[in-house]
Amino acid sequence: MRVEYINPFVEAAFNVLREVLQSDVKRGELYLKSTSMPVMGVAAIVGLAGDVEGRVLFDMDKPTALKIASAMNNEELASFDDLAKATITELANMITAQAITKLHDLGFRFDLTPPAIFTGDNMEVSNADVEALIVPMETGHGKIEINVAVRERA
Amino acid sequence: MTAQTERETEAAESAKRAEKVDFKMITFSLAGKEYGVDIMNVKEIAKAGRFTYVPNASPFVRGVYNLRGEIISVIDLRIFFHLPAERKEEEALESLIILKIDEHVFGVIVDAIDKVVGIASVSIQPPHPIFGDINVKYIKGIVENGGKLYIILDVEKIFAPERAEDAPKAGPSDARGAPSPREAEAAVNAGAGGDISASFVKETLAAFRGFYVTGINEEWFAGRYAEWKAVRKDSDLQLKEASEADEFLEGFWSPDTGALWDDDYASAVEAALPPIEAKSINVWNPGCGKGYETWALACVMRKRYPDARIKIWANDSDLLAISMAPNMVFPESIPEYYRPFTAKGRNGLVFAQAVRDSIFFEFHDVMNANTLPPLDIILCRDMLSFVAPIDQKRLLGDFYDKLKPNGIVLCGASERLGEGWSPAGTGAVKAFRRDQ
Numbered sequence: 001m002r003v004e005y006i007n008p009f010v011e012a013a014f015n016v017l018r019e020v021l022q023s024d025v026k027r028g029e030l031y032l033k034s035t036s037m038p039v040m041g042v043a044a045i046v047g048l049a050g051d052v053e054g055r056v057l058f059d060m061d062k063p064t065a066l067k068i069a070s071a072m073n074n075e076e077l078a079s080f081d082d083l084a085k086a087t088i089t090e091l092a093n094m095i096t097a098q099a100i101t102k103l104h105d106l107g108f109r110f111d112l113t114p115p116a117i118f119t120g121d122n123m124e125v126s127n128a129d130v131e132a133l134i135v136p137m138e139t140g141h142g143k144i145e146i147n148v149a150v151r152e153r154a
Numbered sequence: 155m156t157a158q159t160e161r162e163t164e165a166a167e168s169a170k171r172a173e174k175v176d177f178k179m180i181t182f183s184l185a186g187k188e189y190g191v192d193i194m195n196v197k198e199i200a201k202a203g204r205f206t207y208v209p210n211a212s213p214f215v216r217g218v219y220n221l222r223g224e225i226i227s228v229i230d231l232r233i234f235f236h237l238p239a240e241r242k243e244e245e246a247l248e249s250l251i252i253l254k255i256d257e258h259v260f261g262v263i264v265d266a267i268d269k270v271v272g273i274a275s276v277s278i279q280p281p282h283p284i285f286g287d288i289n290v291k292y293i294k295g296i297v298e299n300g301g302k303l304y305i306i307l308d309v310e311k312i313f314a315p316e317r318a319e320d321a322p323k324a325g326p327s328d329a330r331g332a333p334s335p336r337e338a339e340a341a342v343n344a345g346a347g348g349d350i351s352a353s354f355v356k357e358t359l360a361a362f363r364g365f366y367v368t369g370i371n372e373e374w375f376a377g378r379y380a381e382w383k384a385v386r387k388d389s390d391l392q393l394k395e396a397s398e399a400d401e402f403l404e405g406f407w408s409p410d411t412g413a414l415w416d417d418d419y420a421s422a423v424e425a426a427l428p429p430i431e432a433k434s435i436n437v438w439n440p441g442c443g444k445g446y447e448t449w450a451l452a453c454v455m456r457k458r459y460p461d462a463r464i465k466i467w468a469n470d471s472d473l474l475a476i477s478m479a480p481n482m483v484f485p486e487s488i489p490e491y492y493r494p495f496t497a498k499g500r501n502g503l504v505f506a507q508a509v510r511d512s513i514f515f516e517f518h519d520v521m522n523a524n525t526l527p528p529l530d531i532i533l534c535r536d537m538l539s540f541v542a543p544i545d546q547k548r549l550l551g552d553f554y555d556k557l558k559p560n561g562i563v564l565c566g567a568s569e570r571l572g573e574g575w576s577p578a579g580t581g582a583v584k585a586f587r588r589d590q
Contacts, residue, residue, distance in 0.1 A: 001516055001517055001518065002514055002515060002516050002517075003476055003477055003479065003480055003515040003516065003517055004480055004515075006473070006477070006517060007477075030473055030517075032471065032517065032518065032519045032522060033522075034519070034521075034522035034523060129523040129525075130523070131518060131519065131522040131523060131524065133517065151525055152514065
């Protein structure tokens with residue numbers, strides 16, 4: 001993944017999370033991963049197209065997702081219902097969109113596809129031939145892992 | 155030997171040696187050789203004879219002995235180690251070392267007990283695999299003291315608790331079960347052409363600097379090692395700290411490694427690059443680090459192939475190093491070669507847009523899959539040697555698969571690609587072409 005793409009995603013995730021959660025957010029150490037990886041329970045995915053192809057995956061466990069959805073809606077959500085799902089989807093959309101806006105300013109043309117959300121236990125994402133950048137974010141409500149896999153269109 | 159004399163001997167020894175004494179051993183002779191056992195395993199020493207014969211015991215068990223009311227079994231070390239043992243007179247007194255291992259006490263007959271020797275445990279050298287009479291796994295190490303070499307026996311291993319329990323029945327062959335780690339290690343060392351120091355240096359290079367000696371750099375290593383040996387003499391060959399590893403590697407680096415190539419080297423690379431007819435040229439630069447060499451190559455290629463569309467994929471798994479690469483700013487003192495490709499930036503010289511557009515700096519681990527198109531040139535100077543051997547092999551396979559038929563690999567000055575590659579470099583530029 002091009003070096004220029006990294007910071008916009010990290011910054012966007014940091015800014016958006018801090019804004020919507022109104023709390024401190026810490027960024028973990030970035031690393032690369034290429035094997036199939038388990039998903040913690042809730043995964044929102046946004047596709048990227050344009051000069052590049054790829055996807056951004058937001059991965060968190062259910063209690064974290066519920067707490068974040070509750071915080072964003074300013075009300076206590078009891079179960080991971082449609083509202084909660086829509087909220088997490090929106091969060092994914094906000095972060096990706098902000099990152100892409102930043103990239104646009106740097107001269108990179110990206111489009112994004114509407115986000116989708118997956119929930120369930122023992123899920124695994126496997127596209128072993130794609131190397132993903134993992135951006136771990138520690139929020140007051142739990143950990144979110146942002147998994148970015150982007151490559152130039154050959 | 156009384157406690158008094160013991161102390162005297164010890165004092166004399168420590169006076170002789172300025173080193174810190176933290177290991178004491180009882181020394182004895184057996185069939186003309188000097189041995190030692192850790193004093194912590196020795197309960198006492200004694201002279202005794204007329205052992206009570208135990209029927210049906212292993213040949214090395216001379217019998218049992220009444221040591222002040224405690225009945226202990228007595229082992230003849232000569233027979234135990236399959237050394238020739240002369241028949242003694244019935245009444246003769248034997249030198250006996252009474253060992254205590256865990257809760258078990260037994261006597262060991264040796265030829266003569268010498269003295270207590272204090273040594274620094276750091277001075278104990280590992281046993282050599284071709285040691286001789288005694289199986290190497292029974293030996294803790296070897297140490298020099300007062301002009302004599304002592305073989306330190308690992309009595310705990312020899313008389314392991316389960317054997318001591320029924321020592322009269324067990325034979326020495328029982329102890330030859332699974333090979334001990336020491337033995338395995340010794341076998342590895344022996345495999346490396348018998349030169350333990352050389353293999354030790356290889357190990358430490360890997361440990362300190364992640365430098366792996368393989369077919370790629372073996373030639374360089376052999377030469378450098380010979381040099382090192384000549385300078386250091388035989389006594390001080392090993393690399394004891396990272397700075398020594400750096401010193402050893404000094405001659406390894408290619409000219410201008412990790413830096414912008416100077417005018418001479420840049421021109422040399424330009425001359426070494428093969429003619430390429432294609433409209434677009436693809437280059438891969440794995441392990442580009444801070445990216446200086448990538449920029450250098452980009453300029454060299456612009457000059458060599460002015461009409462081609464050049465794409466360079468440069469990647470490194472060190473995010474900190476590579477993150478500065480795309481926006482590098484250079485001082486005015488940049489080598490002349492690059493001047494035509496630069497433009498004035500706010501803080502210094504930057505490379506022209508055309509050069510910038512030709513490079514993709516990527517945060518990427520070469521061990522992960524990538525989707526590079528067929529390549530014309532791979533630049534990997536001084537990089538393969540720092541990849542673990544198994545990954546080196548994979549990476550070379552990857553190079554082979556991804557290169558176009560006439561593609562070349564630019565590698566480090568001290569590196570050679572092996573089978574399947576033929577030299578294609580000129581002068582200071584080392585390059586290899588893929589065999590068809």
